Amino acid sequence: MTAYQPTPEFAASLDAQDPLRGFRDRFHIPAGPDGRPSIYLCGNSLGLMPKTARAAVEQEFHSWATLGVEGHFEDPSQWMHYHETLTEASARLVGAKPVEVVVMNNLTTNLHLLLVSFYRPTVTRYKVLMEGGAFPSDQYALESQVRLHGLAPDEAIVELVPRPGEHTLRTEDIEAKIQELGASLATVILGGVNYYTGQAFDMAAITRAGHAVGATVGFDLAHAAGNLELHLHDWDVDFACWCTYKYLNSGPGGTSGVYVHERFANRPDLPRLAGWWGHDPTDRFQMKKGFRPMPGAAGWQLSNAQIFPMAIHRAALALVEEAGGMAALRRKSEQLTGYLDYLLRRLELPAGTLEIITPAEPAARGGQLSVLVHRGGRALFDFLARQGIIADWREPNVIRLAPVPLYNSFADVQQTGAALEKWAAQAE
Structure with a gap:
């Protein structure tokens, strides 16, 4: 894969090349505060509802x-x-x-x-x-x-x-x-x-x-x-x-x-x-x-x-x-998590603000990044929620972000990075 970039255009290009992109439409995605689909990064707690579940x-x-x-x-x-x-x-x-x-x-x-x-x-x-x-x-x-x-x-x-x-x-x-x-x-x-x-x-x-x-x-x-x-x-x-x-x-x-x-x-x-x-x-x-x-x-x-x-x-x-089993899902998962990791690490934050406690090596982690927030963790979690980003809070100060390959897009990840960049600018 080419080097990651933080732009919406780059994320859109990855989504256009994604062989699994059509599966997103096979799930019900909860609405965010503005009524548009949320960015759901909580599949490691509860996955989204397949549209076929009700008929089953x-x-x-x-x-x-x-x-x-x-x-x-x-x-x-x-x-x-x-x-x-x-x-x-x-x-x-x-x-x-x-x-x-x-x-x-x-x-x-x-x-x-x-x-x-x-x-x-x-x-x-x-x-x-x-x-x-x-x-x-x-x-x-x-x-x-x-x-x-x-x-x-x-x-x-x-x-x-x-x-x-x-x-x-x-x-x-x-x-x-x-x-x-x-x-x-x-x-x-x-x-x-x-x-x-x-x-x-x-x-x-x-x-x-x-x-x-x-x-x-x-x-x-x-x-x-x-x-x-x-x-x-x-x-x-x-x-x-x-x-x-x-x-x-x-x-x-x-x-x-x-x-x-x-x-x-x-x-x-x-x-x-x-x-x-x-x-x-x-x-x-x-x-x-x-x-x-x-x-x-x-x-x-x-x-x-x-x-x-x-x-x-x-x-x-x-x-x-139908998606090709775990080999296909894991390939996209590593890309999604890798992109999120890149966006988090490029934030210009004071030392000791955020710390990714999930291993950096793709083979040593699942589709999740756990972010240790040393100051104002709950405030950051609430900020993300107001941006329509559904994450997971774990006491005392960890936010878990889990992009899931069946329904999350690279645009979801890019927008999460942009929201964190906005938060970082306000926190200065």
Whole structure:
């Protein structure tokens, strides 16, 4: 790509060359204060609504109204097998085999279900390694899982923190901590992308390091699924889960995905919390005692499919597939984020005003820049809102800006840079 320029004309030229530019019109974009479409940079918190979502849910309302219980078995939906229609696309999304993925429940529910199976502490191997400052749900989940085993969180949970004066973790420091914990380490569980800093972790390297000391390794991919190219199977990751309402645009509180490596596909001995829908379907309706899990990730299911949120997710996944999958989305994402990074760094501000705490290397970040505002952070956030720019505020002083390739344009990014330049001029 040619060197970035801050002008509207340059942004327009990039948009004209963008093979994904037409997808913007496939989403509902909230209006800004002036009634025009806002610049929505909050897809890392809640993605926008695909215009196909309403029709997808209406189809299931129609089936319910006209078929009742027979909707489980009759076309066009066949709710009995509805979750299976999401499997192939979900596997491609995270770089897995179909047997390794299932869509079910919500994110933290799935994290708990997976930890029941993959955090199995013993007297000597009981520690769990996570990132310090992980999203609170992950912290609470780990604390409660540790306590379920009669352990004290302060003793069992080891948190990774950056070096003094740094905001993100170095891969070599993560590997060193894993090696240091050695035979005491039971499980590694990190976010694929840290929600606060936007740092993307080297999941392949972390998995190798964890396996080298005999630990299981998993990831919460809430901010990575739909954001990064993932290769969970090839990276040999043991387990993972993700939500679908951020970069995957599947609606507030949307359904969740689960990945379990195929080495565990036929392990009925592996402890788990069982439910009817995870039971062998050949005799599921005989209502017998004695749980026999389905092969693969599907054996972790508890209940039948949540049809309405899954209908939205199916519509949203279809857009990802139509756009060319994660390779195409990631290419544009790196360009959008790179352009935003350029515009932020060219601002002429007094030292110590703004600081980008997201890594500068494209491979080490997702589609997000986290800006640490040392003075007047909330005032800047409110200023952006008045300009029709919807960002995300994180206490105590970080603004997250997340351009999403399916619906954000280079013009969105250029106008955000121009707004920040206007703010900088006023702040002098």
